[in-house]
Amino acid sequence: MTEASEHDGATPERGAAVPGQDGHGGGTGDAGVGTRTRSGTGAGAGAGTGAGDGAEAEAGTGAGDAGAWAERSGAARPGRAAAPPVPRVRLVDVAREAGLSKTTVSAALNGTGRLSPEVREKARDTARRMGYRPNATARQLRAGRARLIGYVVGELADTPWTFLESPYFARLTGATAATALARGYAVVLLPAGSLQSEWAALPLDAVVVADPVADDRIVEDLLAARIPVFSDRSVEGRPGAHWVDVDATAVVGQTLDHFHAQGARRPVLVVPDSTTRFHREVDAAHRAWCAAHGLPVLSVRAAEPGNGPVIQAVETALGVGPDRPDALLVVAEASPPLVLDAARRIGYDVPGDLLLACVSEDETAVHTEPPVTTLSLRPDAVAEAGIAHLVAVLEQGLRETGGALVPVRLDVRASSVRRG
Amino acid sequence: MTEASEHDGATPERGAAVPGQDGHGGGTGDAGVGTRTRSGTGAGAGAGTGAGDGAEAEAGTGAGDAGAWAERSGAARPGRAAAPPVPRVRLVDVAREAGLSKTTVSAALNGTGRLSPEVREKARDTARRMGYRPNATARQLRAGRARLIGYVVGELADTPWTFLESPYFARLTGATAATALARGYAVVLLPAGSLQSEWAALPLDAVVVADPVADDRIVEDLLAARIPVFSDRSVEGRPGAHWVDVDATAVVGQTLDHFHAQGARRPVLVVPDSTTRFHREVDAAHRAWCAAHGLPVLSVRAAEPGNGPVIQAVETALGVGPDRPDALLVVAEASPPLVLDAARRIGYDVPGDLLLACVSEDETAVHTEPPVTTLSLRPDAVAEAGIAHLVAVLEQGLRETGGALVPVRLDVRASSVRRG
DNA sequence: ATGAAAGCGCTAACAT
DNA sequence: ATGTTAGCGCTTTCAT
Numbered sequence: 001m002t003e004a005s006e007h008d009g010a011t012p013e014r015g016a017a018v019p020g021q022d023g024h025g026g027g028t029g030d031a032g033v034g035t036r037t038r039s040g041t042g043a044g045a046g047a048g049t050g051a052g053d054g055a056e057a058e059a060g061t062g063a064g065d066a067g068a069w070a071e072r073s074g075a076a077r078p079g080r081a082a083a084p085p086v087p088r089v090r091l092v093d094v095a096r097e098a099g100l101s102k103t104t105v106s107a108a109l110n111g112t113g114r115l116s117p118e119v120r121e122k123a124r125d126t127a128r129r130m131g132y133r134p135n136a137t138a139r140q141l142r143a144g145r146a147r148l149i150g151y152v153v154g155e156l157a158d159t160p161w162t163f164l165e166s167p168y169f170a171r172l173t174g175a176t177a178a179t180a181l182a183r184g185y186a187v188v189l190l191p192a193g194s195l196q197s198e199w200a201a202l203p204l205d206a207v208v209v210a211d212p213v214a215d216d217r218i219v220e221d222l223l224a225a226r227i228p229v230f231s232d233r234s235v236e237g238r239p240g241a242h243w244v245d246v247d248a249t250a251v252v253g254q255t256l257d258h259f260h261a262q263g264a265r266r267p268v269l270v271v272p273d274s275t276t277r278f279h280r281e282v283d284a285a286h287r288a289w290c291a292a293h294g295l296p297v298l299s300v301r302a303a304e305p306g307n308g309p310v311i312q313a314v315e316t317a318l319g320v321g322p323d324r325p326d327a328l329l330v331v332a333e334a335s336p337p338l339v340l341d342a343a344r345r346i347g348y349d350v351p352g353d354l355l356l357a358c359v360s361e362d363e364t365a366v367h368t369e370p371p372v373t374t375l376s377l378r379p380d381a382v383a384e385a386g387i388a389h390l391v392a393v394l395e396q397g398l399r400e401t402g403g404a405l406v407p408v409r410l411d412v413r414a415s416s417v418r419r420g
Numbered sequence: 421m422t423e424a425s426e427h428d429g430a431t432p433e434r435g436a437a438v439p440g441q442d443g444h445g446g447g448t449g450d451a452g453v454g455t456r457t458r459s460g461t462g463a464g465a466g467a468g469t470g471a472g473d474g475a476e477a478e479a480g481t482g483a484g485d486a487g488a489w490a491e492r493s494g495a496a497r498p499g500r501a502a503a504p505p506v507p508r509v510r511l512v513d514v515a516r517e518a519g520l521s522k523t524t525v526s527a528a529l530n531g532t533g534r535l536s537p538e539v540r541e542k543a544r545d546t547a548r549r550m551g552y553r554p555n556a557t558a559r560q561l562r563a564g565r566a567r568l569i570g571y572v573v574g575e576l577a578d579t580p581w582t583f584l585e586s587p588y589f590a591r592l593t594g595a596t597a598a599t600a601l602a603r604g605y606a607v608v609l610l611p612a613g614s615l616q617s618e619w620a621a622l623p624l625d626a627v628v629v630a631d632p633v634a635d636d637r638i639v640e641d642l643l644a645a646r647i648p649v650f651s652d653r654s655v656e657g658r659p660g661a662h663w664v665d666v667d668a669t670a671v672v673g674q675t676l677d678h679f680h681a682q683g684a685r686r687p688v689l690v691v692p693d694s695t696t697r698f699h700r701e702v703d704a705a706h707r708a709w710c711a712a713h714g715l716p717v718l719s720v721r722a723a724e725p726g727n728g729p730v731i732q733a734v735e736t737a738l739g740v741g742p743d744r745p746d747a748l749l750v751v752a753e754a755s756p757p758l759v760l761d762a763a764r765r766i767g768y769d770v771p772g773d774l775l776l777a778c779v780s781e782d783e784t785a786v787h788t789e790p791p792v793t794t795l796s797l798r799p800d801a802v803a804e805a806g807i808a809h810l811v812a813v814l815e816q817g818l819r820e821t822g823g824a825l826v827p828v829r830l831d832v833r834a835s836s837v838r839r840g
Numbered sequence: 841a842t843g844a845a846a847g848c849g850c851t852a853a854c855a856t
Numbered sequence: 857a858t859g860t861t862a863g864c865g866c867t868t869t870c871a872t
Contacts (some may be wrong), residue, residue: 088646090849101859106851113852114857133645136623137566138849140557141864147621148608161594165783170590174581177609186608186622188568189597201567202606203556225553226508307787335784337757345789363585364755367727369765510865521843526867533868534841558865561848 089132098126146203147185149390151176154212155276156305157193166333167361168379169210175383176208183391196221206230206390214275230390233403234277242393243403244386246377248281254410255329255357255375256289262418264327264355268298268317271331272305282331298325302332310334311342318346327355334358336365336372356415370414381406509552518546566623567605569810571596574632575696576725577613586753587781588799589630595803596628603811616641626650626810634695650810653823654697662813663823664806666797668701674830675749675777675795676709682838684747684775688718688737691751692725702751718745722752730754731762738766747775754778756785756792776835790834801826
């Protein structure tokens with residue numbers, strides 16, 4: 001079967017899509033063009049080529065307007081609401097129009113092969129004039145991968161999209177998408193606790209699983225489907241799974257050391273009741289730190305990560321017993337201004353009789369009075385390290401599942417510095 | 421070329437991927453299998469089929485474990501770090517293994533065609549046992565579309581990913597992804613102010629453009645590429661562009677009416693200096709409302725949408741002249757607790773001598789003392805209406821570009837209710 | 841009821 | 857230097 005006859009039978013309309021035809025006569029009769037091409041195959045091809053040559057000079061006027069033909073074509077069919085959508089221009093259409101082969105045009109457009117400058121230019125020009133855009137799916141099929149990565153968080157599976165409302169995940173999500181895109185990968189958003197059915201139809205090269213919870217099946221499902229997984233340290237050792245993580249022990253250590261240096265002897269910890277590795281490690285690190293310093297283990301668990309439950313836990317933490325705490329570390333995404341207000345309502349002066357620090361990426365912390373000390377988990381760094389690793393695995397065939405620990409950053413502000 | 425010979429030359433390794441082989445002997449010599457299949461073509465195919473039949477009984481134990489073979493296969497090659505990745509199981513592999521044709525297996529798996537129950541079951545069972553997963557890209561190519569939609573916001577193009585940190589966009593993004601996914605479309609995140617180069621390689625069926633700014637090229641570029649655009653009302657009338665929007669006039673009207681009913685006569689507006697349709701309309705509606713009520717037009721523009729600039733604008737707004745305002749409407753994504761604190765620092769009692777309302781999706785508003793009145797722009801409703809429209813356009817070929825106006829919702833809380 | 845073959849649009853060996 | 861051809865993996869007429 002020749003290229004020319006590909007248009008017969010299966011897709012008789014295609015001839016009408018040849019750009020030169022609309023560009024040629026302008027108002028010479030849209031219906032006439034359609035009729036002509038529908039009847040004679042060879043004639044359609046011939047007319048298209050001829051018209052294209054004529055239109056070439058005209059197209060020279062606007063260099064960058066790849067959409068010129070498309071717009072013209074659309075404008076030529078104003079009232080036709082029920083008309084079938086114009087078929088897209090394919091490589092073969094450009095090739096025929098330019099009087100070249102698919103190979104040549106492909107090489108010209110991709111900058112591959114050895115072509116004479118004139119031919120390359122002719123191919124490119126024709127493609128531009130016709131508004132040709134390569135079919136991404138066909139390229140992907142050919143390439144064997146889609147350069148698409150999934151992004152899913154483990155926490156908050158009962159409210160599958162609220163993770164975006166947490167400053168930490170918002171940042172992590174953005175940074176992941178940004179870094180990936182810079183490497184040529186697009187990110188698709190999946191709901192927390194995604195099921196097979198939600199990603200099975202997607203050509204995912206890999207999936208990033210942020211903070212998986214202890215009992216979710218996501219990681220296993222993905223690995224069973226032989227999709228590389230990039231997650232936190234909890235996946236360490238699983239074949240096909242890779243990790244990057246923050247140093248949870250350092251989170252606790254750095255902050256409590258800082259409190260201690262300021263004279264605090266009764267620091268209290270507020271942490272959500274979560275089964276992510278991070279929260280479990282924070283808890284363990286806290287106990288260890290207190291034991292090592294001979295201080296009481298004061299902590300309150302928030303029922304959930306939201307502002308409401310965390311503020312409530314803060315109130316509980318600050319109200320305990322006759323011996324009130326003298327420092328508060330909130331390891332949960334709560335709004336710093338709200339935490340500060342809560343402490344005040346209970347009667348604390350910050351930092352007078354309570355040092356305050358929050359693990360948070362929320363920029364409101366710098367706008368309170370006093371500004372609130374925060375500990376950043378460096379979502380941008382996590383994303384960068386993760387995507388770098390991902391690219392290495394996908395493109396250099398890296399097999400090692402070793403991961404990386406990203407250091408956290410303590411931003412000391414007035415809320416945790418004893419005055420005087 | 422027969423099906424059997426497809427494995428020759430091009431992909432000599434494939435024979436080794438037949439599941440039965442790994443399941444068969446366990447430690448009988450992994451290298452031997454590789455060598456065997458690499459040398460003899462006919463032998464490889466034959467061995468694979470035979471081994472598969474043997475493994476069939478074994479696989480009957482676990483019904484739902486689609487990944488059983490995959491895991492077994494991986495476990496069988498523990499030390500081989502440099503081994504080429506195991507090729508994926510294709511439809512033809514399943515067909516050969518089951519002794520059926522591609523057609524039959526495809527029909528069996530998709531529930532199409534008329535097949536005998538036994539054959540259908542056999543095909544399905546074999547596919548499951550082999551861990552077959554259809555190649556999404558091939559399906560997309562066949563189907564002519566990828567069920568993939570892009571999502572990009574217009575605002576904040578200088579910091580292309582911070583939009584996720586705004587509660588409104590976080591919600592809109594999540595709701596868009598959720599609604600789309602429920603309809604079978606996945607959402608890819610694009611940076612604010614995306615260029616052609618960032619989405620050109622993606623098989624996007626459509627793109628959602630949230631709040632385009634006046635001068636950005638995104639919408640034009642997409643339309644020129646004949647990609648359907650779903651955006652706000654600012655794209656009204658453009659062929660190929662569809663819209664859903666919030667009623668910006670109602671935002672101002674409802675809130676100022678509410679203030680007015682509470683006795684406020686000097687309401688002041690804080691709005692960011694942005695060229696989105698929403699902000700421009702808010703500004704216009706404000707002037708109109710003030711004129712209609714014979715009240716002075718008090719407003720302050722924040723340089724940018726962030727917390728810092730908006731709080732600064734609030735301070736300016738509340739400090740103006742000898743006649744202090746008696747109500748404040750913040751139409752910008754600022755943290756309600758911060759706005760409240762700012763008002764207090766300047767010396768206002770809320771709601772005693774200042775009524776306060778914020779256009780915000782930030783849930784911290786309910787946790788302040790007093791809770792802050794908010795006006796929700798209903799991102800969930802916007803997303804739902806938008807995606808519903810998108811699906812209608814993409815799947816029912818809807819051509820009308822008419823859009824929909826989503827009503828806003830005023831949540832009156834103590835911050836805007838005069839006491840007594 | 842089942843299978844053979846065409847072809848979605850593209851790229852890359854392999855001619856010429 | 858340019859063209860011909862064979863697939864990527866799947867679904868779908870159309871025969872049988």
